[in-house]
Amino acid sequence: MSYSWTPEGEPRGQTSPLAALAALFAVCTGVSIYVVALGGAVPVGDDRAYxxxxxxxxxxxxxxxxxxxxxxxxxxxxxxxxxxxxxxxxxxxxxxxxxxxxxxxxxxxxxxxxxxxxxxxxxxxxxxxxxxxxxx
Incomplete structure (x- = not known):
């Protein structure tokens, strides 16, 4: 983790780009798994209501x-x-x-x-x- 300094001299935490990319990857993977599971639950066929x-x-x-x-x-x-x-x-x-x-x-x-x-x-x-x- 890197730090930056405020004008008052107190450290302020920042997230490294690698941690942000890992979090983004985890969220995208979770959404993809959800969509695949939901897609399997929807019936396939031509049973639409006309x-x-x-x-x-x-x-x-x-x-x-x-x-x-x-x-x-x-x-x-x-x-x-x-x-x-x-x-x-x-x-x-x-x-x-x-x-x-x-x-x-x-x-x-x-x-x-x-x-x-x-x-x-x-x-x-x-x-x-x-x-x-x-x-x-």
């Missing part, structure tokens, strides 16, 4: 001023993620509209839904629910 982002795209595609017109439901199929199948269902009261194939039985699907306003006719709007199901 439904929430797809629902957002479908809702934007179908709604005009926050109101969904059931006659435009077929245009929502273009919002399907690449390599995925999409089913869009719109319900209002006891009425139901759907587009896209139904998921096969036993297939794991990712689904999301949100409330929306549904245009039932000229000047007639009712509360409803927009639901999407996405699968491979």
């Amino acid at each position: 439904a929430d982002s797809t629902l957002h795209r479908v809702s934007g595609e179908l709604s005009d001023g926050g109101v969904v017109d059931p006659s435009t439901l077929d245009s929502a199929r273009s919002a399907a993620p690449a390599g995925r199948q999409l089913n869009v269902t719109l319900t209002a009261g006891d009425r139901r509209w759907a587009t896209g194939p139904r998921p096969p039985t036993g297939t794991r699907t990712d689904a999301a839904s949100r409330t929306t306003s549904v245009r039932l006719g000229p000047g007639s709007v009712a509360p409803g629910r927009l639901r999407v199901e996405v699968w491979r």
Whole structure:
């Protein structure tokens, strides 16, 4: 350890550059080990959730001023993620509209839904629910 002197004549300790480099190396090694361990804990694969982002795209595609017109439901199929199948269902009261194939039985699907306003006719709007199901 080297010393420097203050104007008052008292010694003041300083860290040698070698000790500072050793401390920096120890911190970087610790962070690297943490990142490697965390990376092994994250599942690898294509099990991402597609439904929430797809629902957002479908809702934007179908709604005009926050109101969904059931006659435009077929245009929502273009919002399907690449390599995925999409089913869009719109319900209002006891009425139901759907587009896209139904998921096969036993297939794991990712689904999301949100409330929306549904245009039932000229000047007639009712509360409803927009639901999407996405699968491979």
